[in-house]
Amino acid sequence: MKKVLILPGDNIGPEIVTEAVKVLHRVDNKFNLGIELDYAHLGGAGLDAQGSPCPQETLDKARQSDAILLGAVGGPQWDHVERHLRPEQGLLTIRSELDLFGNLRPAIMYPQLAHASSLKPEFVSGLDILIVRELVGGIYFGEPRGIRTLEDGQREGYNTYKYSESEIRRIGKVAFEAAMVRNKRLCSVDKSNVLEATVLWREIISDMASDYPEVELSHMYVDNAAMQLVKQPKQFDVLVTGNMFGDILSDTAAMLTGSIGMLPSASLEKNGRGMYEPCHGSAPDIAGQGVANPLATILSLAMMLRYSLSAPDAANAIEQAVSAVLDQGLRTADILTQGTKQVGTVEMGDAVVAAL
Ligand code: IPM
Ligand code: MG
Numbered sequence: 001m002k003k004v005l006i007l008p009g010d011n012i013g014p015e016i017v018t019e020a021v022k023v024l025h026r027v028d029n030k031f032n033l034g035i036e037l038d039y040a041h042l043g044g045a046g047l048d049a050q051g052s053p054c055p056q057e058t059l060d061k062a063r064q065s066d067a068i069l070l071g072a073v074g075g076p077q078w079d080h081v082e083r084h085l086r087p088e089q090g091l092l093t094i095r096s097e098l099d100l101f102g103n104l105r106p107a108i109m110y111p112q113l114a115h116a117s118s119l120k121p122e123f124v125s126g127l128d129i130l131i132v133r134e135l136v137g138g139i140y141f142g143e144p145r146g147i148r149t150l151e152d153g154q155r156e157g158y159n160t161y162k163y164s165e166s167e168i169r170r171i172g173k174v175a176f177e178a179a180m181v182r183n184k185r186l187c188s189v190d191k192s193n194v195l196e197a198t199v200l201w202r203e204i205i206s207d208m209a210s211d212y213p214e215v216e217l218s219h220m221y222v223d224n225a226a227m228q229l230v231k232q233p234k235q236f237d238v239l240v241t242g243n244m245f246g247d248i249l250s251d252t253a254a255m256l257t258g259s260i261g262m263l264p265s266a267s268l269e270k271n272g273r274g275m276y277e278p279c280h281g282s283a284p285d286i287a288g289q290g291v292a293n294p295l296a297t298i299l300s301l302a303m304m305l306r307y308s309l310s311a312p313d314a315a316n317a318i319e320q321a322v323s324a325v326l327d328q329g330l331r332t333a334d335i336l337t338q339g340t341k342q343v344g345t346v347e348m349g350d351a352v353v354a355a356l
């Protein structure tokens with residue numbers, strides 16, 4: 001018996017999660033996985049239903065489950081609420097409370113989508129990058145932080161960027177191990193020409209390299225990494241970086257593949273339990289229209305089966321089914337190109353189930 005907690009979230013969240021759950025039921029039957037589902041609220045949904053963007057009940061259920069599938073949180077409906085009640089705060093709280101420090105964000109170019117990218121096909125065809133982002137530290141969580149009033153009466157906003165040795169080592173280990181099962185190239189991204197926190201980051205990551213002699217380690221400043229990602233993205237295999245740089249670079253990498261609507265992610269704690277969510281947001285502009293792309297969530301489910309539920313066959317089957325559906329020429333609006341057929345969220349989910 002494996003317990004999976006479903007957090008539909010806000011705006012398109014429930015729409016895309018519904019499709020992923022259909023796929024989960026299908027592989028559960030096909031591969032006899034013994035999945036037991038439960039549901040809880042996160043984000044604006046949590047605030048509206050239970051008065052908190054990360055209700056205690058959600059945290060309790062999360063701690064009792066083997067894996068969590070999240071849709072997306074946030075939206076203009078909650079723009080007016082106090083900062084600590086914002087939907088994003090719910091996401092940050094659950095990441096931090098469960099210590100989901102290891103965020104894996106693959107950017108893979110499906111050959112069928114080469115023309116959906118804004119880069120020329122020769123730069124992105126065959127692209128397969130993994131961004132390893134530290135998720136529960138750095139400037140996102142550093143104290144002190146806040147907005148204070150200075151002696152001259154004006155206000156000042158401030159945050160703290162810090163990483164301890166152990167925080168750097170544990171994310172470094174995730175990245176080196178990921179590189180070992182891929183092409184054995186790791187690029188660590190920092191801003192060590194300016195920020196002390198990343199001087200230490202570079203020192204620790206360099207020190208770890210001797211434990212992984214087969215991995216070719218390089219270092220890059222984040223501004224250069226941003227440039228190289230759009231200039232020559234195929235030079236990268238695995239990238240490892242802190243929370244804020246990883247947030248930014250993973251959106252850039254996502255777009256290289258044609259649509260952020262295709263990219264899954266995994267956020268893991270030290271024992272491999274994890275939360276799985278698409279890299280994209282809650283897309284309030286298209287919510288309720290039935291046009292959102294459910295594939296990133298369905299592919300996140302595949303990552304869940306592989307990393308947290310020890311069901312690699314089911315994971316492979318889902319990824320093959322997604323590829324088969326793309327081969328059939330079915331596309332949601334975000335990946336539509338000439339000569340392909342536009343389908344909605346539900347039709348896309350049904351097509352994946354049928355391909356399974
Ligand atoms: C992400 C998102 C979140 C982040 C937001 C919604 C808090 O952009 O998962 O990349 O910044 O981590
Ligand atoms: Mg982001």
